[in-house]
Amino acid sequence: MTGTRTDGRLERGRQTRRLVLARTMEIASVEGLEGLSIGRVATELGLSKSGVFALFGSKEELQLATVRAATAVYVRHVVHPAEELPAGLGRVCALSRNWLAYSRQRVFPGGCFFFSSAVEFGARQGAVHDAVAARRAEWTDYVRRTLAEARGLGELRPDTDVEQLAFELIALLETANVQSVLSGDDAGYDRAAAGMLARLRAAATDPGALPGTLVG
Known part of the structure; x- marks a missing residue:
């Protein structure tokens, strides 16, 4: 019986943690990670402050847990679907489309969680800055490696500078995000998609193998 009660408490704790992090990701994407506090989240969700504190312990740990939760969401929406495709330009295009x-x-x-967090914590120091910087570095490295795989398969020209190409593709994605968040105008996504596709066609050994659009 004791084990059953313990398991029930653990499951309730996990459910509360998921509930809290779902809300903190929403808040942080709009107001920034500094907009988070244990008291605020507890009040908004009708939870006890002591209970939320027991789960996270500090505002910084709440912020770090939010970054980790957002990473899992990002990977689920952007990376995992692309990895269902074989390595090569098909995967590059899927990543871009996703x-x-x-x-x-x-x-x-609030748009891309990690772009806004990078702007918020870019000039700061500490554990939250390091976590955000690490996630951004991992994403950039993943895009580079995906492009390098396409080059290794002969789908990109041998002289393709994958670091430069990754920089340009990510810059187009982030510019579209900023324009949309600031103005509410989604036209930037279509422009970014067109620019990315043009850049990939210029580097591809067989431009005709690329899709007609990265939208949809």
């Missing part, structure tokens, strides 16, 4: 949809469809209400 990212555009992730921002455009407001998986996070």
Whole structure:
């Protein structure tokens, strides 16, 4: 019986943690990670402050847990679907398409969680800065590696500078996100998609193998 009670408490704790993090991701994507506090989240969700504190312990840990939760959401929407495709330009295009949809469809209400967090914590120091910087570095490295795989398969020209190409593709994605969040105008996503596709065609050994659009 004791084990049953313990398991029940653990499951309730996990459910509360998921509930809290779902809300903190929404808040942070719009107001920033500094907009989070244990008291605020407890009040908004009708939970006890002591109970939320027991789960996270500090505002910083709440912020770090939010970054980790947002990472899992990001990977689920952007990376995992692309990895269902074989390595090569097909996967590159899927990554691009998934990212555009992730921002455009407001998986996070404030647009790209990690772009806004990078702006918020870029000039700061500490554990939250390091976590955000690490996630951004991992994403950039993943895009580079995906492009390098396409080059290794002969789908990109041998002289393709994958670091430069990754930088340009990510810059187009993030510009579309900023324009949409600031103005409410989604036209930037179509422009970003067109620009990315043009850049990939210029580097591809067989431009005709690329899709007609990265939208949809």
